[in-house]
Amino acid sequence: MVQSDSTRIELDAQGIGAEPKSRFRRIFWHHPLAWMGLVGIAVLLGFAFIGPLVYRASPYAMHLTMILKPPSTHFPLGTNNLGRNMLARLMLGGQTSLEVGVAAALSSMVIGIAYGVVAGFVGGWVDALMMRVVDLLRSIPGLFLLIFLDSFVTPTPGLLILLIALTSWHGVSRLVRAEVLSLKERLFVEAARAVGARMGHIAIKHLLPNIYGTVIVATTFMVADAVLVIASLSFVGMGLPPPVPNWGAMLSDAMTYVPQHAWWLVYPPGLAVLWTILSISFLGDAFRAALDTRLDSAFRGGPRT
Amino acid sequence: MIRYSLARMLQAVPTLLLLSVLSFFLIHVVPGGPAVVMLGDKATPALIAQINQSLGLNKPLWIQYGIWLGHLLEGNLGYAYSYHQSVASLIAVNLPRTLILVVTAIAISHVIAIVVGIYQAVHRDRPVDFILTGILYFLYAMPTFWLGVLLISIFATDVRWFPTGGLYNPLLGPTFGSYVNHMVLPVSVLVIGSVAGWARYMRSTMAETLVQDYIRTARAKGLNERGVLVRHALKNSLLPLITLVGMSLPGLFSGALIIEIIFNYPGMGLLFWNAAQQRDYPIVLAIVIMVGVLTILGNLLADLLYAVVDPRIQYR
Numbered sequence: 090m091v092q093s094d095s096t097r098i099e100l101d102a103q104g105i106g107a108e109p110k111s112r113f114r115r116i117f118w119h120h121p122l123a124w125m126g127l128v129g130i131a132v133l134l135g136f137a138f139i140g141p142l143v144y145r146a147s148p149y150a151m152h153l154t155m156i157l158k159p160p161s162t163h164f165p166l167g168t169n170n171l172g173r174n175m176l177a178r179l180m181l182g183g184q185t186s187l188e189v190g191v192a193a194a195l196s197s198m199v200i201g202i203a204y205g206v207v208a209g210f211v212g213g214w215v216d217a218l219m220m221r222v223v224d225l226l227r228s229i230p231g232l233f234l235l236i237f238l239d240s241f242v243t244p245t246p247g248l249l250i251l252l253i254a255l256t257s258w259h260g261v262s263r264l265v266r267a268e269v270l271s272l273k274e275r276l277f278v279e280a281a282r283a284v285g286a287r288m289g290h291i292a293i294k295h296l297l298p299n300i301y302g303t304v305i306v307a308t309t310f311m312v313a314d315a316v317l318v319i320a321s322l323s324f325v326g327m328g329l330p331p332p333v334p335n336w337g338a339m340l341s342d343a344m345t346y347v348p349q350h351a352w353w354l355v356y357p358p359g360l361a362v363l364w365t366i367l368s369i370s371f372l373g374d375a376f377r378a379a380l381d382t383r384l385d386s387a388f389r390g391g392p393r394t
Numbered sequence: 395m396i397r398y399s400l401a402r403m404l405q406a407v408p409t410l411l412l413l414s415v416l417s418f419f420l421i422h423v424v425p426g427g428p429a430v431v432m433l434g435d436k437a438t439p440a441l442i443a444q445i446n447q448s449l450g451l452n453k454p455l456w457i458q459y460g461i462w463l464g465h466l467l468e469g470n471l472g473y474a475y476s477y478h479q480s481v482a483s484l485i486a487v488n489l490p491r492t493l494i495l496v497v498t499a500i501a502i503s504h505v506i507a508i509v510v511g512i513y514q515a516v517h518r519d520r521p522v523d524f525i526l527t528g529i530l531y532f533l534y535a536m537p538t539f540w541l542g543v544l545l546i547s548i549f550a551t552d553v554r555w556f557p558t559g560g561l562y563n564p565l566l567g568p569t570f571g572s573y574v575n576h577m578v579l580p581v582s583v584l585v586i587g588s589v590a591g592w593a594r595y596m597r598s599t600m601a602e603t604l605v606q607d608y609i610r611t612a613r614a615k616g617l618n619e620r621g622v623l624v625r626h627a628l629k630n631s632l633l634p635l636i637t638l639v640g641m642s643l644p645g646l647f648s649g650a651l652i653i654e655i656i657f658n659y660p661g662m663g664l665l666f667w668n669a670a671q672q673r674d675y676p677i678v679l680a681i682v683i684m685v686g687v688l689t690i691l692g693n694l695l696a697d698l699l700y701a702v703v704d705p706r707i708q709y710r
Contacts, residue, residue, distance in 0.1 A: 225412045228689040229682060232648035233666065237420070237682050240670040317537055324539045325655050325667060340540060344656070347547045355547055359540030366535040 123375030129368025137183030205265025302380030472676030511596020640696030
């Protein structure tokens with residue numbers, strides 16, 4: 090590490106914490122939202138991935154004598170118009186939603202980091218041009234662009250991950266660029282440059298470790314967004330194709346049977362999406378409290394609220 | 395002031411230009427290229443050749459772009475084959491409906507957000523503040539489409555207070571009351587979806603404002619609490635909200651898209667969705683451009699408004 094002692098002292102003086110790990114431990118593990126989020130996610134993962142191993146009913150088998158039946162001992166969440174077991178479908182639907190959501194958020198994070206680091210580090214007209222592209226993407230409502238791109242292709246999980254990543258990376262890139270812009274003026278980066286480090290080396294060794302907090306917070310919220318986007322897309326019939334169930338499509342199918350008061354089709358998939366978004370947002374807010382140093386300094390320096 | 399406005403407007407130009415480049419690129423991405431975009435399913439090799447000739451598709455790409463941009467600026471957005479009319483005329487009918495939906499929702503949402511935010515800031519760290527924060531968190535995470543289905547199932551099928559969808563009752567005709575009646579549920583969904591973020595914001599700025607020195611001064615000179623809140627604190631907390639509305643526009647349009655589909659409300663969103671399903675690309679593309687332009691202009695307007703109402707902004 091080229092980071093000098095004087096830089097370390099300067100960092101401490103600014104309250105940016107030379108030992109982020111201990112600061113993270115101190116705040117994160119004592120944050121009620123962190124626990125609510127973690128428990129929520131654990132329940133969710135257990136339900137979607139371990140659930141089908143315990144509850145071995147088929148999500149595809151059609152019980153033609155049991156069409157549109159409310160919950161019973163045999164079908165805990167009732168059946169749909171094809172006589173399919175809704176509990177089994179809700180579990181399997183969770184798997185698809187979560188897998189695609191996490192994969193899309195991670196891909197989008199990778200694009201966003203790379204783009205933000207390059208824009209912030211190179212600066213000048215390259216930065217200006219790159220940021221206008223970000224402005225552009227920010228100005229087109231994501232769902233419109235997604236549906237437009239989606240109308241060219243037959244969606245598969247892989248394609249959806251790609252499309253969501255391509256339309257949602259700009260948020261992270263703006264945050265990363267802002268961080269890089271301030272980091273690159275700091276002494277330790279200058280020192281690294283002075284000893285002849287190349288740009289790639291500086292980016293990986295000195296910039297990335299300092300922006301991981303921002304990135305983790307943004308990525309957590311992006312997982313929630315991605316899950317919501319997939320559910321929305323599937324709800325409007327432009328997402329994952331049948332027969333593999335997913336929460337958005339289940340809700341969209343349920344709409345047909347709303348006049349028949351089929352409440353057991355309407356509530357579970359919606360609650361599942363809400364549960365997912367809430368748990369992930371709780372975790373994101375706890376991460377933000379523990380990792381976002383700007384928030385911390387605002388609390389210290391700002392007016393007492 | 396005028397210089398600031400001009401400078402800010404100039405900043406929007408590159409974004410708008412980029413939007414046009416992106417759209418131009420997307421037209422060429424469409425399977426079959428621009429001719430198919432214009433002709434849709436009616437494309438025959440002879441017609442495609444004719445269009446290619448008239449559009450100058452054998453010319454260099456940047457000249458093609460110039461021609462296309464010229465058409466766009468003239469308001470020539472192409473022909474919607476599935477509706478047998480020009481895209482511009484379709485948008486002229488559908489856009490106002492979506493704008494009414496969005497603007498009404500923004501207005502109502504603001505009133506609620508401001509009242510709730512102030513109430514929370516005044517009672518901060520008391521039980522009622524925590525309860526409201528919890529409720530707002532819930533609303534914030536609420537998926538728009540589920541909320542729509544829930545409201546329909548409760549208020550349109552269980553108790554039948556409002557219709558399940560549409561623009562007005564075809565039996566009664568397009569009366570004002572019928573319009574309003576059909577807008578209650580869609581607007582409610584949009585309001586509930588946007589109120590949480592704004593109320594959270596309002597609470598935190600109001601809480602910050604209430605501990606400022608000038609508030610203490612206002613209290614010290616004997617102003618009643620209501621006067622302090624409205625005349626001094628609210629006025630200063632409201633300003634940044636304008637910027638926040640500009641930033642929420644893309645989300646509001648996306649929300650309106652889903653809401654129009656659920657409630658079968660014939661605005662831009664439903665038009666867009668139907669066109670996407672039928673692969674009527676001229677409509678789809680025109681609406682993507684339109685929504686982008688509206689968002690950019692909305693943000694521009696928000697920034698200009700902010701400059702007008704906030705005397706602290708320096709115009710150099």
